């Protein structure tokens with residue numbers, strides 16, 4: 438990759454990048470996000486992503502999931518609207534109008550439908566997050582806003598054919614190389630998440646800890662990221678802030694309750710206190 442800047446994203450950076458709330462604000466300014474996640478077997482993925490998005494300032498959230506999963510979510514996140522069988526509809530080329538950002542992947546199973554749905558979303562002109570089941574080895578068409586991929590090292594191994602050991606031994610360089618070659622934004626998760634951009638820039642995140650090493654933590658990040666993409670001025674700032682606050686919730690949790698008890702739902706419950714410290 439070409440020479441870019443590699444830097445750590447700080448709380449001060451986050452404060453500067455977080456858009457302020459105008460007194461005249463209405464939900465339209467914060468944007469509508471669409472998250473395709475969850476299935477009959479894994480409704481919780483959609484719920485975790487929804488909670489993450491709702492606590493991170495999204496204006497309106499549409500969840501595309503199965504009817505069964507929608508019924509489970511409705512009582513938990515009444516702020517959300519639903520696109521029943523959103524995966525199937527998106528695979529068939531139909532998506533809600535006026536989206537500011539979209540995400541697909543957590544808790545999805547049907548690879549063929551996922552592949553078609555990813556293609557539909559990438560034909561849109563808004564930022565698209567690909568996570569979990571939507572992360573595969575594939576080629577990306579050039580796109581004005583690069584696709585945003587959020588693999589953990591195991592998923593990155595599946596996407597690249599590299600071993601997890603090789604990935605982990607040079608996380609920054611491997612992420613930057615993939616981002617440049619594929620013209621994508623790569624968020625390589627795990628301790629010290631790396632956000633690599635196709636222009637050669639990388640942002641390193643130092644927040645978070647092993648309290649996040651629990652099922653569902655990544656689904657919550659997908660929700661937070663979708664919200665940040667709806668509200669922030671730039672994709673770089675949105676990605677960096679999402680990863681930063683996700684980690685800060687775990688740091689705050691550990692300072693209060695120790696490292697053992699945190700669950701993925703707790704991430705979203707801690708966001709308000711984290712955000713208070715970023716004003």
Ligand code: APR
Pocket residue numbers: 543544569570589592626627628629630644645646647648649650651652653654655656657658683
């Ligand atoms: N230090 C800091 N952050 C950590 C640590 C750590 N030691 N361990 C985990 N995290 C963070 C990661 O950076 C990431 O943001 O927690 C999150 C974990 O995300 P995932 O690995 O995607 O985990 P999960 O939510 O369980 O994934 C759910 O999707 O990715 C698939 O195979 C996965 O089926 C599973 C599902």
Ligand code: MG
Pocket residue numbers: 568569589655656
């Ligand atoms: Mg995951």
